[in-house]
Amino acid sequence: MDDIRILEPDGLDGLIAELRRRGYRVVGPSVRGDAIVTGDIHAAADLPKGVGDEQEAGTYRLRQRDDDAYFGFADPAQSTKPVFFPAEEVVWRGRREEGHFTVERDTPDAPPIALLGVRSCDLRAVEIHDAVLADRPFHDAHYIARRDGTFTVAVACGEPAATCFCASMGTGPRPAATNPETQEPAYDLLLTEVMVPEHRFVLEVGTEAGREVADAIATTPAGEEAQQAAIDVTDQAAARQTRSINTDTIHDVLQASAESPRWDDVASRCLACTNCTLVCPTCFCTTIQDTSDLAGDNAERHRVWDSCFSENFSYIHGGPLRGDVKARYRQWITHKLSSWEDQFGMLGCVGCGRCIAWCPVGIDITEEAAALGRMATAASST
Structure with missing residues (x-):
């Protein structure tokens, strides 16, 4: 209009x-x-x-x-x-x-x-x-x-x-x-x-x-x-923005980086505190909590936010599928910038930067994406 x-x-x-x-x-x-x-x-x-x-x-x-x-x-x-x-x-x-x-x-x-x-x-x-x-x-x-x-x-x-x-x-x-x-x-x-x-x-x-x-x-x-x-x-x-992600390449970079040594580097810094997912405007994972009173006459089912950084998030019979921080960070960034596009036809990140600001140790999604890109390029040229 x-x-x-x-x-x-x-x-x-x-x-x-x-x-x-x-x-x-x-x-x-x-x-x-x-x-x-x-x-x-x-x-x-x-x-x-x-x-x-x-x-x-x-x-x-x-x-x-x-x-x-x-x-x-x-x-x-x-x-x-x-x-x-x-x-x-x-x-x-x-x-x-x-x-x-x-x-x-x-x-x-x-x-x-x-x-x-x-x-x-x-x-x-x-x-x-x-x-x-x-x-x-x-x-x-x-x-x-x-x-x-x-x-x-x-x-x-x-x-x-x-x-x-x-x-x-x-x-x-x-x-x-x-x-x-x-x-x-x-x-x-x-x-x-x-x-x-x-x-x-x-x-x-x-x-x-x-x-x-x-x-x-x-x-x-x-x-x-x-x-x-x-x-x-x-x-x-x-x-004036100084941070960026190359959306033309990031999908394929992450698909090719499942075994990248960068995951060990970021895992050594990540606290798995879930802050990034809690402030992310697009994360939508939830879990269920059931409660009842002491008499057993009243019960409620609550839906609450969950995070893929939680160990129990990937739990199935026998234990969690992603038992270490390395696997959980890889899951988060790969879903956000790659498999989300396969799943929904769009990226799951909007560039608000909250995950960077609210990370207690200052892990930067743009820095990690760039590092993975450089390592993937170097690996493909050898």
Whole structure:
């Protein structure tokens, strides 16, 4: 849609109020403690105004900016994944009464979500979860119940962290207008925060639903000049990224690297703490926990996030298939950057860099991919 407008910074309150008036639960970035997290947004004051972040391998810190940017940070500590796919949820409840045992399936019953400020990498991660959890024959009913009716206000990223590599993955910093798998619009509204020569938001309409919301708030018409200013913001952000993965070669590199000595090197550093999978916006592995009360009259089945770095994750009768850290790291990165493509037709990494920032020992997925590539090339030339 060729509908471009200007939204003044003080118009954010009007946007949030309009979304809430339409019955949406507005979810976006907010400062909690020493991190920017994804949570409920009731007004613009809940957004991280004037707050930036510094991320490096094994490092995450907030900093005070010298301006009033509302989205002047790279990405929240956690993505939007828990909004639609929570870390723990009840699948069913059972109760025994008078000799009978009844089971009641738990179904989410909550207002539709309006994502505010979702970054391009995280928006792509939601699309990947749509394909994995909602678009296959055996779909995730709980995910679909939370995901249905979502209104998306994406925000183009102008402040990449040192850990970001979305440009090389083709997932940002500016979100694609359409989902590459479904060709459906990827967002209802797209905001780009422009700080020079004056603080304003370039608003681009992506859907008719987005147009209805834009028509209901205070905006002014704009044209190609404003859109180009928005594009310049994300072009400059992409140019500042220093990390990358070669997506043209990584699939075959990993397929050829099953016995690479690099796995021993990374295993000597990896703690198998599961941090990388917990902050990853696309990881979706879960396990089941059953609980009951002491009387045995009430029982619940819970679904909780799991990780392929856990020893019990690959357990079958007799023991785990991947009993050492070497095998678990190889499984994780190979699935993320190679076999995920074989399985789902896309890569399982969006370049957000969270696995790098939140790794206690600073293991860098881009560094490991590059090292494996160099070793595979050397092995093939001998």
